[in-house]
Amino acid sequence: MNFLITLAFDGTAYHGFQVQKNANTVCETFQNALEQLFGVRYDVKGCSRTDAGVHALAFELNFHAETSIPAQKLPLALNRFLPQDIRVLEAKQVPEEFHARYSAHSKEYVYRIRNSGIDSPFDKQYYWRCTQPLDAEKMNQAAQLLVGKHNFSAFMSAGSSIVDTVRTIYCFSVKREGEVVCCTVQADGYLYNMVRIMCGTLVEIGYGKMQPEQITKALASGNRQDAGITLPAQGLFLSKVCYNIQEEGD
């Protein structure tokens, strides 16, 4: 049986999802919980690596296991063995060939910016703060230049071994809700730090340091120097992963 699990996690204490030597990761913590429940250490496939400090509202992973526990009982059962900063929201049985990463056709991220002269005493691990006034409407208009199929190599941090840097962005919106500016992007995939660099570029446009045309220039040149700053991890949330699957009965 193949189980698809939806997790929410506060990434503050973790070095991302993917297992690493000598680092606390979400995957390893989840595998520990699985092992406590099933008595077996299962291999787990995540929808994404996610960077250290990045959060998830709905991270998807799958694992194959033979068990008589019905899928709908897994959230409660697994949450007993997980720390409070990782929660299983949902579990369902999926076709054997389903893979949380390769079966996804798109992923959505949200980047939260607190745009205020005076900082908030709350929630500091869930946003990045920008003190300069941001024009969210201008940022939203500029974001539309990123929508579509493009070579995003200007929006990728050094250190990635990826060769194909073409991705398709399906939608990108920037909205202000009081002092918080939310950047929401949905794409078929992302390069290393791509969301954080795109949002950093929009921020520089939002306070007038860059012109929107700079996005067109960066897309054409493929040069990292033509894009904006890389925003820090703590404002970033993986918010949705989309699949075309038929759920199996459980």
Place this chain on the structure above:
Amino acid sequence: MNFLITLAFDGTAYHGFQVQKNANTVCETFQNALEQLFGVRYDVKGCSRTDAGVHALAFELNFHAETSIPAQKLPLALNRFLPQDIRVLEAKQVPEEFHARYSAHSKEYVYRIRNSGIDSPFDKQYYWRCTQPLDAEKMNQAAQLLVGKHNFSAFMSAGSSIVDTVRTIYCFSVKREGEVVCCTVQADGYLYNMVRIMCGTLVEIGYGKMQPEQITKALASGNRQDAGITLPAQGLFLSKVCYNIQEEGD
């Protein structure tokens, strides 16, 4: 000159506002910042004591000082000397006789309840979690029984030396926003743990353990046993203090 300061703070790390021996308090932390800025230790009057772990969206305090720093410069100046979990939002000059506590005609508190079978991995210091489904509409109707001038002694924890237990509640609303149920109450004053006991009573009504008539009974008897449980501090926020004052120029 008399300055009125509006603070927001995350109360998690503090034993309330009021200075205590051998305990970290908001007042003492604020006085330390004042002393760093002015070189003098000023006496500070808070609008309320607030319990350990209680938060504030807008806590008011005043102090008298002779200074050439204009009020509008104080937020930035003081925030440099305050830890991130306490922020000065606003400062203004008020009449000499103004007192943050005695000049207040009403205070508003919000109690946040996360009503979900599965907990959230985020924000755990900012809500109390209730796993039983709550009928927020029924809670709201029951809350109206508390509105008005009543003897609230059934809604006061032991250990208070207060003699006059009559208070007036101006409004009380319970609203659901997704998984979060917010109880908002405005009154001319509060007894020890009064908001947390009133909200605990509404919760017991909301999941059917108590009937709304129990509120009428508790108000009539003045007996603590007739009211519901005391909810924990971390869901409680002081959200607004109302004054009738003419601001002085600064």
